[in-house]
Amino acid sequence: MISRAFVTLVGAGPGDPELLTLRGLRALQEAEVVLFDYLANPAFLQHCPQAETIYVGKKGYSEYIKQPQINELMVQKAQEGGGRRVVRLKGGDPFVFGRGGEELAACAEAGIPFEVVSGVTSAIAAPAYAGIPLTYRGLARSFAVLTGSTQEGRAHFESLASVDTLVLLMSVTHLREITGDLIAAGRSPDLPAAVIEWGSLPRQRVAVGTLSSIAAEVEAQGLQAPAVTVVGEVVGLREKLDWFVPPA
Amino acid sequence: MISRAFVTLVGAGPGDPELLTLRGLRALQEAEVVLFDYLANPAFLQHCPQAETIYVGKKGYSEYIKQPQINELMVQKAQEGGGRRVVRLKGGDPFVFGRGGEELAACAEAGIPFEVVSGVTSAIAAPAYAGIPLTYRGLARSFAVLTGSTQEGRAHFESLASVDTLVLLMSVTHLREITGDLIAAGRSPDLPAAVIEWGSLPRQRVAVGTLSSIAAEVEAQGLQAPAVTVVGEVVGLREKLDWFVPPA
Numbered sequence: 001m002i003s004r005a006f007v008t009l010v011g012a013g014p015g016d017p018e019l020l021t022l023r024g025l026r027a028l029q030e031a032e033v034v035l036f037d038y039l040a041n042p043a044f045l046q047h048c049p050q051a052e053t054i055y056v057g058k059k060g061y062s063e064y065i066k067q068p069q070i071n072e073l074m075v076q077k078a079q080e081g082g083g084r085r086v087v088r089l090k091g092g093d094p095f096v097f098g099r100g101g102e103e104l105a106a107c108a109e110a111g112i113p114f115e116v117v118s119g120v121t122s123a124i125a126a127p128a129y130a131g132i133p134l135t136y137r138g139l140a141r142s143f144a145v146l147t148g149s150t151q152e153g154r155a156h157f158e159s160l161a162s163v164d165t166l167v168l169l170m171s172v173t174h175l176r177e178i179t180g181d182l183i184a185a186g187r188s189p190d191l192p193a194a195v196i197e198w199g200s201l202p203r204q205r206v207a208v209g210t211l212s213s214i215a216a217e218v219e220a221q222g223l224q225a226p227a228v229t230v231v232g233e234v235v236g237l238r239e240k241l242d243w244f245v246p247p248a
Numbered sequence: 249m250i251s252r253a254f255v256t257l258v259g260a261g262p263g264d265p266e267l268l269t270l271r272g273l274r275a276l277q278e279a280e281v282v283l284f285d286y287l288a289n290p291a292f293l294q295h296c297p298q299a300e301t302i303y304v305g306k307k308g309y310s311e312y313i314k315q316p317q318i319n320e321l322m323v324q325k326a327q328e329g330g331g332r333r334v335v336r337l338k339g340g341d342p343f344v345f346g347r348g349g350e351e352l353a354a355c356a357e358a359g360i361p362f363e364v365v366s367g368v369t370s371a372i373a374a375p376a377y378a379g380i381p382l383t384y385r386g387l388a389r390s391f392a393v394l395t396g397s398t399q400e401g402r403a404h405f406e407s408l409a410s411v412d413t414l415v416l417l418m419s420v421t422h423l424r425e426i427t428g429d430l431i432a433a434g435r436s437p438d439l440p441a442a443v444i445e446w447g448s449l450p451r452q453r454v455a456v457g458t459l460s461s462i463a464a465e466v467e468a469q470g471l472q473a474p475a476v477t478v479v480g481e482v483v484g485l486r487e488k489l490d491w492f493v494p495p496a
Contacts, residue, residue: 018271101381125366133349
């Protein structure tokens with residue numbers, strides 16, 4: 001008997017339920033099982049009332065689910081019965097710090113066919129919802145996306161000198177150290193910087209400052225994860241290009 | 249009289265019509281005028297039969313439309329009559345080398361309110377459709393996106409040493425020079441590299457090689473723009489993670 005097992009890795013986007021793609025929507029509507037994340041807005045689950053839904057977020061519950069367990073559960077759910085259609089729904093884009101690659105590697109090793117539905121990454125969209133384009137003619141012609149998490153050790157900022165715009169994910173907890181490192185690596189303390197908390201959602205909040213002031217600003221406003229940090233001259237464009245007004 | 253003029257800057261994604269977002273779909277359905285790009289798949293226009301549609305791509309027609317003319321046309325169309333709802337539909341994400349920021353600045357200067365609908369960027373999705381995640385635990389914890397176009401001068405590759413994955417947009421024409429520059433800047437000639445032409449579309453083609461061989465490979469296969477170049481160890485994951493089979 002040929003197994004129907006199939007895994008679709010779907011990027012849910014930064015949070016706004018309308019930033020889901022049409023292909024992501026279709027995958028949810030056709031799913032038999034949906035494994036979803038902390039950052040995947042629960043509003044997405046309205047698209048798959050027919051599916052068994054399983055929360056596998058690593059935050060927000062007291063029980064911490066480790067990555068190998070998620071991989072194992074995903075493979076197991078896909079192989080159940082004569083094989084099932086599993087959607088793995090992840091915040092942002094599944095191939096940007098989402099460990100989506102590892103999850104697909106687990107599928108490949110188990111012989112389960114899979115596909116990827118790319119999503120809108122919060123690395124680009126959270127700044128966009130704060131009126132900040134990552135590139136802009138004359139101001140920025142390159143950007144880099146890094147993680148501020150220390151899980152794999154700190155980034156080597158000194159060798160990023162020619163990247164115009166820096167985007168730091170998972171950066172709020174260590175923002176004071178990170179901005180200090182960037183200044184130590186030669187970036188101007190006066191370089192504009194912004195932190196966007198819950199980007200694209202009604203609860204979005206934005207802190208703006210400079211490399212030397214942004215950590216204090218974030219602490220003063222009490223911004224926390226999930227948040228995206230942007231560093232570069234493009235942050236100044238927010239004055240002209242800000243457009244998103246979260247509902248009161 | 250209050251003008252109804254409004255501009256929505258919409259990212260259409262990398263090409264697959266199903267990678268449009270739900271919010272982008274709604275904007276098209278509500279549009280009175282749609283200004284669309286070379287890279288925005290014509291299939292998107294089926295969503296807006298009610299709208300006046302205007303091609304403003306910079307390629308593919310003999311007449312070359314310059315950016316200031318696009319800005320002017322967009323403002324003019326928004327101000328017509330009692331003001332109109334204009335959608336500016338762009339390939340990929342509108343804030344990644346799309347000059348979307350400049351178009352919104354023109355709106356701001358003309359007093360026209362606007363909004364942004366972030367899109368799936370081809371910088372991430374084209375590699376994803378070739379089975380290449382930009383980050384992967386143990387292999388890559390950062391990526392940078394640059395343009396290979398020489399319009400604003402060449403990138404300074406020597407100072408990108410600590411970025412694990414490089415994504416080069418608009419890079420095919422100058423690929424031989426760019427890969428040469430990267431090797432001269434200290435990257436290993438054996439570093440895996442891939443070029444994805446028309447990523448996410450049925451006509452997608454992929455060339456794989458190393459920094460020293462990829463330019464010849466691309467020439468041998470005759471790949472051309474639009475194409476995305478990826479350089480880094482993550483390219484090797486394609487062997488395990490490739491999934492997209494373009495229809496024959």
